[in-house]
Each structure stands twice: as C-alpha cells, then as structure tokens.
Amino acid sequence: MTAEDWQAVQLTALLAAVSSLLLLAFALPFSWWLAHWHNRMKPIVLAFIALPLVMPPTVLGFYLLVAFSPNHPFGAMWQSWFGSPLTFSFTGLVLGSMVYSLPFAVQPLYSGFSQFNHQLLAEAKVLHISKSTLWRRVILPACLPAILVSLGLSFAHTLGEFGVVLMIGGSIPGETRVVSIALFEHVESLNFTQAHQLAAVLTGFSFFMLMLLYSSGRKRRVAWNWT
C-alpha cells in the first residue's frame, strides 16, 4: 500500500474512534431519557433518529452540506466561534459521522435501557444509594452488553461511510480522504491492485469488529436483539 493509502487507513480509524466515542457520550444520557420518556410525540422522535438507517447517504450528506455551509446560520455560527468552516474538514466529518451513525448508537442503548429492571431503581431509592453509585455499580454493569454493541456498531458503521463523506468532506489527503474515498478513486483510475488492498483492509477490519461483538455478546449471554 502507498503512504497515502496508509494515511487514509489511519484517518478512517481515527474518525471512527473519535466519532463513536463522542456519540456514546451523547447517546448514553439521551437513550436513558428516551427510554423513560412517555409522550405522544415519542414515535416522531424515534422515527427521526432512525432516518439515517433508510435514507440514501447522499441525501443526508446534502442536508449536512447545506447546514455546514458558511451561508447557513449553523455553519456561520460555527465559523464565527471556531474560526474555520465545517465543510471539507475533519471536524465536519466527525459531526457528519455522528449524525449518520446515530441510530446505530442509540437503538442498542434504548433497547437495553427499556429492558432494564426498573425495580432496581426503586430499590436504590429506598436504600438511599447515591446516583453516581447507582450508575457505576448497577446501571452500567447491567447495560454493558448494550453499551459494547452501541460502541462497536457505530465504530464499524463509520468505517464504511462513503456518501456522506463524499458530500461534506471531499477528498483532502490527511484531512478528509478516508479509505472508502481512496478506494473509489483507485477504481476510477483503474488501480485495481490498490483498490483490492484497501477493500481487503476494510472487509477484514469490519469482519473482525463484528466477530468481536458477537463473541462478547455470547460470553454475556446477550441476544442480538438490538433493533
């Protein structure tokens, strides 16, 4: 593989790691709230979160491109705060990946929190256990399988991102040129050997990630019922 391709592999891994960790930090409290929120509007919120599952990535990428553009209030606000635009930047890719992988992070956690035995919360109340202890010693250990699935799926899903990256990131080496974009460019230039190498890296890594998730799920006797 060329140095540029290695750079793309490293960038992809970094993008997947950063966006899946940030997504987990957001999805944990959000999913807990969602699992305990009872309102007629709930189906609308659930459908909105699940949109990236069914929407063509180019459509999502197009909307994100518009929102990130300095001509849009959000893009303009970002630029005035941080001094650089979101479009065609690594930060823009991280934000885009978080939106793109949102359902993959939220749904396993939502499912895990919905199935959580709520009597445990009542027990913690009448035993006067602090909230931090409750989360650390009861909720997080009980929901650890769901957390691992959430983290693993959002990481694996970000690895294979193409349409959204193409729309909001383009192909700037070291900044936005991820493996899937590099692979596409190799195919366009008929460099099939290099394309095969990158495709093998992506396939192998994705397979490894899923295998890790499945074996961890089996050890913890967790059914793969995350949707």
Add this chain to the structure above:
Amino acid sequence: MELDLTIVRDTAMLGRVAVQFKEKVATVGIFGVSGAGKSTLLSAIAGLLPSSTGQLNWDGHTISPATTSPLLSLVFQRPALFPHMTIGEQLHMVAARPLRRLSAVSDISEGCQISHLLNKRPHQLSGGETQRAGLARALSYGPSVLLLDEPFSALDWDTRIQLQQYLRAWQNKHDVNIIMVSHQLEDLSAYCDGLIKFDGFEAVDFGSSDQVLQRHFHGAAPDEQVSVIRGKLLEVNSESNAVALEVEGVTIQVKSAITHRGHGTFILHPQQIITDRSDGVHPSLLNALIGEVVSITGTQDGNKLVGIKVGETALLAAVNKLAFERKPFVVGESITARFGVV
C-alpha cells in the same frame, strides 16, 4: 402512630388512609384481600409515588410521601438484588452510607441466615434466600422506620419463626418501628402490636392486633385458611421456638414467634395442627384439644381443610388428600387437634 395519606399514582387518586393509634405501637401490620392496595400503600409511604400527599407521624419522626425519606427503608415482596454484585458487596455498599450503623454486616448476615451466601450472586439464590438477603440489605442501612412487604412469604415455618425472632430482637434493641404488609394473619398476629385492615385503598378497620382480629373473625368461621385461637400466653421458649398457650383450660405448645404475653387472639396456619380420631386418643395426651368437626372444605391441590370447634375456639386443620380418602372425616364427629411442636 398517626398516618394520614392520600395515595396518588401519577394524576389518579387511588384512596385516602387515615388511622391513628392512641396506644404506643412499635409494629403495625396491614392485611386485606389481594388487590386491596396494601403494597401500593407501602410504596406511597416510601415516597415512590411522589404525587401522594399527607404524612406519617411516629415516635417524633415525620415522614412525607413527596420524597424518599432518609429515615426509612422498604423491603419489597420479591426484592430485586443488584445482579452484578455479590450479596456481601450489596450489604457493604448500603452499609457504607448508613442512616445509623445499628449492627455490623456480619451480625445482620448471621441473624438473617445468609452468612453462607455473601459470596454468591443473586441468580444463584432461591426465593427464600433472596427474601432474606433483601431484608439483610435493608437492615444494613439502619432505618428508623422499616417497611416490609410480605417479608416471610417464601420461607418455611422454622426459618420464618427464627427470622421473626431475630427481627424482633433487632427491632427492640435499636428502637425501630416496622410497618408490615402480609396476607398471612399468622405472621401479623404473632408479630404486630397494631393492625390495619385494608380494602379498596382504604383502612376499613384499625386498632390493637387483638381487637382487630376479634372483629375480623367475629361470628364467622375462619375464612382465610387460618386457625383462630383465643387464649393466654403462659411461657415463651426461645430455644425451641415454642410458646405455651392456655386454651379452653388446656395448656398447649405451639411453634410461633409470639411474645406479647397475656390474653389474646392467636392465629395458626392449618399445617401447624395435626388431627387425630378422638376415640383413638389417650386422654392423657399432652398438647391436644378435643373438638367437633364443623366444616370440611377442599383446597386447590385436592387436600382438605377440616374446621374444628373447641368451645369458643375455631380451628382449621389441613388434612392430606390421601389420608382423608382413606378415612374421611364427617361433620359432627369428635376429633383431636394436636399441636406437634416440641
């Protein structure tokens, strides 16, 4: 003790309970039919239904249902133990921030008979062990008011009486007040000073245990598969878990955690009574009352409940299906009720 509570779940008002015990009571029992709202009342007192209003005043403590008062703790009928911790870890976690450190975790574990379970996880425990672990966990917190929902329902007779004796000793030593919900009047009559009869989310009767039980069973045969004995407690033998009662002029020994001495109404489970044909019983046999069969009813498992009347005392005895079929009892027949304990 004074309880005035309007029970509200979310926005629905379920009922209002207003009771006041003029005499001092340390333990109040709540009984009533299934669905009467007993467990909901406990949840409301514990602050788990925060829309409820009112308060509980007991020995200078005031508890509001709007929040979970640090003064109290609750043991659910089926305690949910924290699944990823050993029983010992759970007890130490609760004991780390106690209201009052009343007893060491090791003492409580021994008293609740779970010392051998401290390194086990909840899924390795039976129903009775889970119930004892749940009780031990709440005791580790050291509450001033302890709410218990059917605390002994999953325990066998021996364990039940031993646990009641430990709990009573612990309660007396540390000055703890207890509210106990049970549909088993044997437990309540043995343990509680005061009783509340509950129905439709309302207190339909309350007062001292003796008075409430007398009113509950007045003019009617025991209808809740229990035996009602009017008698006098003569002696308590804590080693054999037996108490001596004087009933209809005869002294009998029964296995029970009763400690309040003097005249009273005592409730026994039919399984605590053994029946014999009176014609085959030697008159010198100790621990027996001779009475007349007044009713025979079936139970769900095919066994029979035989009602026996001894003077003013009404008893129910459980008779094994096969034993009954070999030689059925008939109404009007004279039989002996034995209390096979010691």
